[in-house]
Amino acid sequence: MRKHNLRLILFICSIASLSGVILGYDASVISGVIDPFSEHFNLSPWESGWAVSNVILGCVFGAWGVGYISDRIGRKSTLIATAVLFVISAAGAALANSLTDFVIYRLIGGLAVGMASAITPLYIAEISPKDWRGRMLGLQQMLMVGGQVTVYVVNYFIARGMTHEWLVNAGWRWMLASGVVPCALFLLLVPFMPESPRWLALKGKTERAHEVLTRLSNGQHADRLLQEILISFRHESAQSNQRSILRDQRARYILLIGCAIAVLQQVSGINILLYYAPSLLKNISGSMQTSLFQSIFLGLALLVGVAVCLSVIDRLGRTPLLRWGALGCALCLMFTSWAFITQVEGLLPVVGLVAFVLIFGLSWSLGAWLLISEIFPNRIRAVAMGFAFSSMYVANFIVTQSFPMMNRSVLLMARFHGAFPLMLCALGCLVAFWFVKRFLPETRGVSLEHIEPLMLSKSRRFAEEARRPLEPLSTHIGNPEQ
Numbered sequence: 001m002r003k004h005n006l007r008l009i010l011f012i013c014s015i016a017s018l019s020g021v022i023l024g025y026d027a028s029v030i031s032g033v034i035d036p037f038s039e040h041f042n043l044s045p046w047e048s049g050w051a052v053s054n055v056i057l058g059c060v061f062g063a064w065g066v067g068y069i070s071d072r073i074g075r076k077s078t079l080i081a082t083a084v085l086f087v088i089s090a091a092g093a094a095l096a097n098s099l100t101d102f103v104i105y106r107l108i109g110g111l112a113v114g115m116a117s118a119i120t121p122l123y124i125a126e127i128s129p130k131d132w133r134g135r136m137l138g139l140q141q142m143l144m145v146g147g148q149v150t151v152y153v154v155n156y157f158i159a160r161g162m163t164h165e166w167l168v169n170a171g172w173r174w175m176l177a178s179g180v181v182p183c184a185l186f187l188l189l190v191p192f193m194p195e196s197p198r199w200l201a202l203k204g205k206t207e208r209a210h211e212v213l214t215r216l217s218n219g220q221h222a223d224r225l226l227q228e229i230l231i232s233f234r235h236e237s238a239q240s241n242q243r244s245i246l247r248d249q250r251a252r253y254i255l256l257i258g259c260a261i262a263v264l265q266q267v268s269g270i271n272i273l274l275y276y277a278p279s280l281l282k283n284i285s286g287s288m289q290t291s292l293f294q295s296i297f298l299g300l301a302l303l304v305g306v307a308v309c310l311s312v313i314d315r316l317g318r319t320p321l322l323r324w325g326a327l328g329c330a331l332c333l334m335f336t337s338w339a340f341i342t343q344v345e346g347l348l349p350v351v352g353l354v355a356f357v358l359i360f361g362l363s364w365s366l367g368a369w370l371l372i373s374e375i376f377p378n379r380i381r382a383v384a385m386g387f388a389f390s391s392m393y394v395a396n397f398i399v400t401q402s403f404p405m406m407n408r409s410v411l412l413m414a415r416f417h418g419a420f421p422l423m424l425c426a427l428g429c430l431v432a433f434w435f436v437k438r439f440l441p442e443t444r445g446v447s448l449e450h451i452e453p454l455m456l457s458k459s460r461r462f463a464e465e466a467r468r469p470l471e472p473l474s475t476h477i478g479n480p481e482q
Contacts, residue, residue, distance in 0.1 A: 004129045004217045009136065013124050015193050017140035018186040019079065019116040022086050024147025025179050026055075026113055031295060032155030033172040040168050041099050045404050053401040054103045058110020059117070059393035066115040067386030075123040075196040078115060083187035085112035087180060094177035118389040121373035122382060126198040127216065130447045131314065134370055138310030141366040145306045147182065149299035154178050156293055198378060201229045228447070229378065251380050254455050255387055257439055258372050262392035264432040265368040268329055269425025270360050271396055272403050273298055273353065294350055301354045305361020317444040318367050322436045325363020330429035332356035333422045340419035364432075374443055377452045 030052050038048045070078040089109030096102035121137055128136040158174050159167055197216070200209035206226065213222035313321060336352030338344075376384040403421055406412055412420045441454040 004132070004221075005215065006132070009128060009132070009216055010139075012127055012193050013136045013139055015189045016079065016120050016123050016127075017143045018182065018189060019082065019120045020140040020142070020144035021147035021150075021182045022179070022186060023113055023117055024144035024149075025151045025182055026086075026089075026109055026147075028148040028151045028299070029155070029175055029179055030055075031152070032159065033175050036164075036167040036172045037102070040172065043099065047099060049401045049404040051099065051102060051106075052404070053397050055106040055110035055113065056393045056397035056400060058107040058112075059114035060110075060390050060397070062111040062114025062116075063118045063386050063389035063393055064114070065386065066118045066389075067383035069115070070119050070122070070199070071202070071382050075119055075126070075199050076190070076193055078119050079123065079190050079193070080187070082112045082116040082119070083183065083190055085109070085115075086183035087187060090176065090179035090183050094173045094180075114389060114393060117392075118385045119382075121369050122385050123193075123196055125373040126196040126381075129217070131445060133374065134314040134318075134366075134444070135310055137370045137373060138306065138313065138366050141306045141369060142303070142310060145299065145303045145361065145365070149296065149303050151175075151178075152296045152299045156296060197226075198229055201226065202378070206230070250452070250456055251377070251384070254375055254377070254452065255380075255384050257455065258375055258384060258388040259391035260435060260439070261368050261371055262388045263395040264326075264428065264435060265364050266392055266395035266399055267425060267428030268326070268360060268364060268432065269333065269399070269422065269428070270357070270365070271400055272421060272425070273357060297350070297354055298357050301358040302361040302365065305358045305363075306365050307361075309362050309366045313366060313370065314444060317442045318371055319436055319440050319442050321363045322367045322371075322440070323433055325359055325367070326429045326432035326436065328359040328362075329356055329364070330426045330433070332359060333426035333429065337416075337419035337422045337426065340417045340422065343417055371440070371443065375451055375455055 034048060034052055037043075037051060041047075043051060066078060069081075085108055089105050089112060092105030093102055093109065096105060120140055124136050124140060125133055155175050158171055158178075162171055194212050194215070195208070197209040197212040200206070200212065209229070210222050210226050213225055216222075217225070309321065332352055332355045336349055336356065339349040339352055372385060372388045406421050416423070441457065443451050443454065446454060
């Protein structure tokens, strides 16, 4: 008897993961748009930052509300709603005739991005078997990075051979309009997905939940898993909202951990490269077309990193990749900062950035999203993921809004030559290295219903260590094992 219908699970997760293509496309298309767009509308540095970062405000509200929405109308219906918003945003932004029009449509896209970024990993985590959860969620990350690479290539070929005047007047519109294609494809395929069995169980639709679980595995496995799901709901009220989570001490602790993971992923600086790669690389190359071409290598490095992470994360575990990935990212950023400050010529600074992106893809690109989707108990998962992804987008907004002002600051450029934001991000990576070791347990191979005790056990060990009095330094001298 088969344990899991992996062919069907892969098909379902592949459709859900198409939202990753759109997330990656939407995040990175602005990298080629922002300079000609700013010149077209004669934007100040603050307005340029706002043109990029406004979408993140939409992401905050989309992620914040998606838990409530998906708990009410279902995961599948929520994904359909995000697909519609994506199409409206891509078409509207391409036709914008003012900064205000552009911001409105980008905010709509931000709502869709915020909703999809939380609901897609939630849906995939609730559909996937525990031993395949990392790889199935990695599929979304692969397609997300694939979308980023695709848009770098599309932006480059749109700009290739064209005059600067054409890029300023029309080129950026074609870059934005190209995003309609993946949005429309996603909208056409989402109806073929089943509803999440855990949401069906949450709503008391146990027969339909059992039917979906049987299609995904077999009747015996479906019986056992459905009982585990129902028991997990009975421990406390399955209906949850923002206020009930904040009143629950256990849920509040896990929520803080999830939000911290989300914030630390952003302060690493990855979205500086995704949103502003050509602007950052232009500090080195001096040419927009050259920097657009170099951006492709950043996207390819991220794709390779995520592909390797996808193949090992269910064998090596989450926390080792996150810890050493954070340290590696910090070292790469410090090296690149040195190259910027000393104004090293050639491709050496680009190599440092490519290495950073590769290591980030090997670790935090998939690892952070995976942990956020699996550490929360069933009863609070949708709402808590909304909290976590809202935190991610608040941090993202701060990073992306502040970067243009730092990158175009006469004082900072004269002293650091574009390295100052990278130095701040290196510090954030070092904090992430410490945080993972201190607060995160390993969740590899653990079913969703059994992760909460692991999280609380880690918190108790931390509390006991914090209360323990410090031993005299002399007790450690002469004993290399301590």
